[in-house]
Amino acid sequence: MRRIIHGQVIASTALDSHGERLSRDAIETLFRQLPEVSFSFRNHDTSVGPVCRGFNKRLQELPSGEVAIALDLEVLDEEAFKTAGGFSIAFTNRTIRFGSDPAVKVLVNPRQFPFEQVAQEIGRLLPLGESVDVTERIEKAGVLDAAIIVVAFVAGGIAKGFFSKVGGELFDYLKKRRTGSPPVEPTIHLQTTVEVRKRPVVLLLVADPATPPWDLARADVDAIASQVEALAETTNLQRVVGIVRPGPTIELRLLVSTEGTIIRR
Numbered sequence: 001m002r003r004i005i006h007g008q009v010i011a012s013t014a015l016d017s018h019g020e021r022l023s024r025d026a027i028e029t030l031f032r033q034l035p036e037v038s039f040s041f042r043n044h045d046t047s048v049g050p051v052c053r054g055f056n057k058r059l060q061e062l063p064s065g066e067v068a069i070a071l072d073l074e075v076l077d078e079e080a081f082k083t084a085g086g087f088s089i090a091f092t093n094r095t096i097r098f099g100s101d102p103a104v105k106v107l108v109n110p111r112q113f114p115f116e117q118v119a120q121e122i123g124r125l126l127p128l129g130e131s132v133d134v135t136e137r138i139e140k141a142g143v144l145d146a147a148i149i150v151v152a153f154v155a156g157g158i159a160k161g162f163f164s165k166v167g168g169e170l171f172d173y174l175k176k177r178r179t180g181s182p183p184v185e186p187t188i189h190l191q192t193t194v195e196v197r198k199r200p201v202v203l204l205l206v207a208d209p210a211t212p213p214w215d216l217a218r219a220d221v222d223a224i225a226s227q228v229e230a231l232a233e234t235t236n237l238q239r240v241v242g243i244v245r246p247g248p249t250i251e252l253r254l255l256v257s258t259e260g261t262i263i264r265r
Contacts (some may be wrong), residue, residue: 001232003108005073010087012068030091040087044139047206051080053260076260090139099131103158107150112179145180147186155192167217194225202239215248
């Protein structure tokens with residue numbers, strides 16, 4: 001039986017361990033973005049197995065007058081949970097939009113990259129008629145060991161067209177945005193939602209550092225979705241993780257059920 005922690009506060013308007021304080025508006029935004037069932041990952045790296053699963057979310061007024069988000073936690077990986085120190089939160093904040101109704105969003109952590117500068121430089125890559133959102137992804141963690149830039153997109157023809165025209169230049173630019181001391185090359189995650197057995201499943205593709213930017217732009221998401229559907233005959237999936245190798249080829253690495261169980265490594 002997995003351990004359950006009831007009433008765990010995961011964020012509040014009180015001063016946190018980073019010396020930062022979230023506003024009431026930020027807490028309410030995070031609460032709205034938090035799904036009814038959510039997963040937490042070590043160091044916000046969603047390409048590995050989840051650490052814990054949160055459910056029964058609620059917004060609470062604390063006796064101190066602060067506002068907090070609490071939920072119940074099911075611990076999925078005890079060792080990782082001890083290391084992580086609890087449920088790690090992340091939420092999106094400001095967005096700078098180029099064009100109209102974009103099918104692609106680039107999520108950037110402003111603790112690691114100069115957000116407005118990155119947004120404007122991405123905007124300058126766009127040919128006439130193409131659109132993209134560049135969005136802040138606020139990640140609350142004591143130490144961010146890795147720099148991850150997420151490129152989220154709507155599966156379909158619009159996103160394919162975008163990647164065929166802009167993808168190579170975009171991924172080349174992102175790979176060169178080094179951060180930290182010593183500076184490291186960011187890991188690029190391609191994220192979308194696909195339908196498997198009439199259920200939405202998160203598909204996350206991690207770029208192998210050796211994969212050229214133009215190969216990454218040509219990754220065949222439709223083919224991997226069909227492969228996942230064939231593998232998941234009787235299991236309700238929440239997340240599928242693959243890695244994009246040079247070629248490009250996509251190698252499945254991880255399948256996670258809606259309960260947080262790792263089905264395949």
